[in-house]
Amino acid sequence: MSPLDLLRSYTRKRQTNVAEIFVRVSNKSADIPFFGSKVSAGFPSPAADHVEVRLSADQYLVKNPTATYFVRVKGDSMVNAGIYSGDVLVVDRSVEPSIGQIILAEVDGEFTVKYLGQNQLVPANAHYSAIPFDEADTVALIGVVTGSMRKFP
Amino acid sequence: MTRTIALIDVNNFYVSCERAFNPRLKYQPVVVLSNNDGCVISRSNEAKALGIKMGEPWFKCQAMARQYGVEALSSNYALYADMSNRVMSILADFSPHQEVYSIDECFLELTGFAQKDLIAYGQLMKTRIFKWTGLPVCVGVGATKTLAKIANNIAKKNIKFNGLCNLSNIKHEELNHLLHAMEAGEVWGVGRQLALKLKARGIDTALDLKRADPVYIRQSFGVVMEKIVHELNGTLCIDLEEVAPPRKQILSSRSFGDAVSDYQSLAASITLYMSRAAEKLRGQQSVASVIQVYIRTSPFKLDQAQYSNSMTIPLPTPTDDTRQLVKMALWALKRIYKPHYSYVKAGVSLGDLISKASMPLDFFTSPDSSDRSTALMRTVDRINAKMGRESIKLASEGFDRSWQMKQGNKSPNYTTSWEQILCVKDKAFSF
Numbered sequence: 185m186s187p188l189d190l191l192r193s194y195t196r197k198r199q200t201n202v203a204e205i206f207v208r209v210s211n212k213s214a215d216i217p218f219f220g221s222k223v224s225a226g227f228p229s230p231a232a233d234h235v236e237v238r239l240s241a242d243q244y245l246v247k248n249p250t251a252t253y254f255v256r257v258k259g260d261s262m263v264n265a266g267i268y269s270g271d272v273l274v275v276d277r278s279v280e281p282s283i284g285q286i287i288l289a290e291v292d293g294e295f296t297v298k299y300l301g302q303n304q305l306v307p308a309n310a311h312y313s314a315i316p317f318d319e320a321d322t323v324a325l326i327g328v329v330t331g332s333m334r335k336f337p
Numbered sequence: 338m339t340r341t342i343a344l345i346d347v348n349n350f351y352v353s354c355e356r357a358f359n360p361r362l363k364y365q366p367v368v369v370l371s372n373n374d375g376c377v378i379s380r381s382n383e384a385k386a387l388g389i390k391m392g393e394p395w396f397k398c399q400a401m402a403r404q405y406g407v408e409a410l411s412s413n414y415a416l417y418a419d420m421s422n423r424v425m426s427i428l429a430d431f432s433p434h435q436e437v438y439s440i441d442e443c444f445l446e447l448t449g450f451a452q453k454d455l456i457a458y459g460q461l462m463k464t465r466i467f468k469w470t471g472l473p474v475c476v477g478v479g480a481t482k483t484l485a486k487i488a489n490n491i492a493k494k495n496i497k498f499n500g501l502c503n504l505s506n507i508k509h510e511e512l513n514h515l516l517h518a519m520e521a522g523e524v525w526g527v528g529r530q531l532a533l534k535l536k537a538r539g540i541d542t543a544l545d546l547k548r549a550d551p552v553y554i555r556q557s558f559g560v561v562m563e564k565i566v567h568e569l570n571g572t573l574c575i576d577l578e579e580v581a582p583p584r585k586q587i588l589s590s591r592s593f594g595d596a597v598s599d600y601q602s603l604a605a606s607i608t609l610y611m612s613r614a615a616e617k618l619r620g621q622q623s624v625a626s627v628i629q630v631y632i633r634t635s636p637f638k639l640d641q642a643q644y645s646n647s648m649t650i651p652l653p654t655p656t657d658d659t660r661q662l663v664k665m666a667l668w669a670l671k672r673i674y675k676p677h678y679s680y681v682k683a684g685v686s687l688g689d690l691i692s693k694a695s696m697p698l699d700f701f702t703s704p705d706s707s708d709r710s711t712a713l714m715r716t717v718d719r720i721n722a723k724m725g726r727e728s729i730k731l732a733s734e735g736f737d738r739s740w741q742m743k744q745g746n747k748s749p750n751y752t753t754s755w756e757q758i759l760c761v762k763d764k765a766f767s768f
Contacts, residue, residue, distance in 0.1 A: 190537045251425050251469035253752060259763025273759065275383040277469045288761070312763070326471070 185300055221243070245331040253277035253327070255288065255295070262297055265308035270332050273297065277327035291315060297329060302321040340504050341450060341478060342572050344485040345428055346442035348473045348493065348500075353378035355410055356469035358751045358759055366407045368394050373592035374411055374745055379621050394637065398446060413742035419752045423470050424616040428584040431462055436577040444482060444577055459501045483568035487543065504582045516544035516569070526565050531558065543569065546692035584621065590684020596635065597680050603632060604667055608733040610685045613665045615659040618723070619714055624655040624696055626689035628662060630669040635681040646673040655689075655696055658710045659717070663685070663731055692755060709760055 232281035237243075246252045253275045260269055265286060267273065273288075281287045285298045296317065305323070306314040317323050347353055351369040356362045366383035369555055370376065377384075377393045387405055389398050402409060421440045431437050434446035447455065459476035466474050477489025492502035509634075522532025524543050538557070540546050547569035555563035564574040564756060589610040597603060607630060618625055622758050633645030648669040656662065666685055669752050749757035 250426050253759065254755075255759040255761050258760055261763045272755075272759075277471075278465075290360050293364065294361070295759065296763075297761050 241333075245274050245333065246276075247330070248276055248278045251327070252276050252330075254333075255286035255297075257297060261307040261309045261312045263309050265299065267297065267308070267329075267332060268334070271332050272328045274333070275327040276330045279328040279330065281325045281328050288323040288326045288329060290322070290326055295326070300325065338448070339480055339505075339571070341447040341455070341480065342482055342485045342573075342577070343432075343445045343455075343459065343476055343478045344438075344442060344482070345445065345459075345474050345476050346487045346489060347424060348475060349381055350441035350472075351381055351412060351417055352381045352384075352416050352422075353472045354546075355748055356381075358652050359418075359419070359748065362408060366405060367410065367432050368395075368398075368407060369401075369412050369558050370400065373594065374409075375592060396637075398495050398582065409746060411747035413748050413750065415750045415753045416748065420470060424466055424472060424474070427466055427469055428462065431458070434577055434579060436579055442522060444485065444576055447478065450574070455503045455505065456501055459503070463500060473500070475500045476502070480571040481506050481568040481573045482577075483525050483565055484571065485578070487516070487519065487523075487662070490519070497756065513544050513547075516547055519543040521546045524565060526561065535560070575755075583674050584623075585690055586689075587614045587617050587625075587644060587687040587690070588684065589617075589686070590682060592682045593680065598676065598678060600671075600674055600676070602671060603674060603680060603683055605734055606683050607666050607670050607685060608663050608731055610683070611663045612659050612730060614687050614732060615662050615687055615714075616718060618690065619657045619718055621690075622693045624657045624693050625652065625687035625692040626655040626664065626691065627687070628665055628669070629686045629688065630666050630673065630684075632670070632673060632680050632683045634678050638679070641679055642677075642679045643686075644675060646672050646675075649688075655691060656710075657693060658714055659731065661710075663733065667733070 186260075212299070226295075242249075255273050255275055257267055257271045257273060258269055261290055275288045276302050281300050283300050283302060286297065287305075288295060289300075289305055291305070296305065298307055300306075301314065303317045305317075307314065315323075352362075355367065355369065359691045362381075365391075366387055367381040368384050368389060368677040369379040371378045374395060377389055377391060377398065380391065382390055383590075384407055387401065387407065389402075389407070389633060398407070401407075417440060425435070425437050425443055428443055428445060432445040432447060432450070438444055446680070447458070450458065455478050459478065462476055463474055466472055475489050475492040476520055477485050477487065479485040479488045479493050488502040488504040491504075492498045492500050498512060504515070518544060520532065521527055521535050521540055521543055522529060524546060527535070527546070533547030535541075535546065540549055546566060551563050551566045554566050567574045579618045591606070591610065593602075593606070597606075612630075625647060629647055629649040631645070634643050636643070648667055650669055652661075652665060721727065722727050749759075751757060751759050
């Protein structure tokens with residue numbers, strides 16, 4: 185029986201008030217819906233008390249979906265922070281940036297990922313130089329990089 | 338009890354979405370064009386200042402746009418829809434009662450919040466939305482939806498308000514002064530046509546309308562205009578609709594990228610539009626009793642032969658089955674199609690929608706076949722929702738989509754496609 189069939193049969197029962205269902209589908213991810221059941225007739229499943237939400241990468245990486253964006257890195261200016269070209273970064277705009285964090289900033293109309301330093305954006309690669317704030321007159325701190333994802337071919 | 342209602346909307350929504358992901362656009366005039374790059378549907382303030390009008394056909398602005406370096410973008414609805422959802426869910430945290438009024442605006446019930454400083458509360462909304470999405474909004478507050486709309490309008494037009502205007506606690510004289518400066522036609526619900534009729538009766542400004550006799554207004558303009566008069570006076574007549582009522586009509590139409598003349602292409606497009614419309618129909622648990630199909634040539638190409646026609650067909654049994662709806666639509670298309678014309682637009686509409694649950698049983702349709710159709714359509718919708726649009730479709734939609742719309746300058750789907758997410762490149766800061 186597929187999860188959908190199972191769910192459907194539960195829903196049918198619900199209409200006749202036999203079962204009570206809780207369906208929780210995590211935000212936008214395609215994992216299987218979780219449901220706990222309380223069927224009044226028959227022998228109760230011994231596992232029913234122990235069903236929990238299956239782990240999802242979404243839930244691990246994203247705290248505030250409304251303010252979270254994904255960006256792909258091109259370049260090696262942050263390699264010593266473990267960020268490689270092609271990595272997908274998780275950017276949370278709702279987190280207030282503080283010094284020492286990796287942030288997404290806007291410099292002269294372009295986005296860049298760097299460490300936030302005292303009045304400067306600091307790369308994690310000796311081949312790049314820091315970007316002082318006062319020189320680039322249009323620097324905006326957009327959000328904090330809270331995670332990174334990489335797939336292997 | 339006096340109510341307190343806020344209207345929040347995003348400034349130049351589509352342009353602002355584009356700018357949030359492409360900061361370079363912040364320093365130049367930008368417009369977003371409608372489907373098929375036809376007309377201007379969103380303008381940055383700079384583009385407005387250049388005199389580019391809303392809805393203006395793009396080809397008419399092109400020469401001027403080149404001169405001033407106006408960036409014209411194709412519409413990217415996947416992006417706008419996602420950003421809209423983000424804004425709406427941020428705002429939902431500010432009140433237990435929210436009416437999403439359109440893709441870029443919503444009403445919030447703030448009754449009972451009156452003790453709080455509403456300007457500060459509005460500022461919090463503004464700040465959070467900008468921080469979390471990069472989109473600028475304006476907040477207007479009033480005792481009714483109509484006054485909230487007016488407050489929002491004032492906040493948008495006067496820089497000194499800083500995007501925030503609260504009409505719910507200002508003095509009567511002050512409110513009247515603001516309404517006096519506003520034309521009656523600018524009031525929510527009063528269109529250009531009605532504004533002219535009002536003017537003919539000596540009602541020029543929003544203040545005139547507020548002071549008009551409701552009984553007289555009702556007799557001359559009907560009950561909707563009477564409600565507006567009451568709303569201007571602070572009496573709520575148009576309440577928040579937290580759940581959108583099911584639509585009574587569903588439209589699906591597009592302009593073609595290149596004009597088509599052959600029946601095959603038209604039939605494929607009609608099948609596609611009808612499939613989309615039927616999906617929406619099932620999404621709101623309705624069935625359609627009437628369908629309409631139309632096709633037309635370009636009214637802008639005056640040198641070409643013009644033809645447009647439509648056909649409306651009442652259905653023997655109301656249905657939501659894509660197969661039946663498409664069959665009827667193609668039957669109609671065959672009757673209105675004429676060869677040798679260059680068609681630029683086609684569309685379908687579903688009308689007289691009724692709730693599927695309340696559909697009367699029919700003497701000629703066996704309940705069994707209707708159950709099977711429901712099950713089939715549900716399965717198709719589920720597969721398409723899971724595996725991506727058009728995983729399963731009718732073959733008559735065709736596979737060659739050469740007639741599909743032109744989107745010459747569309748931005749990437751930054752938030753809805755892994756292949757197209759924002760790319761952050763190292764700049765020439767290296768040495």
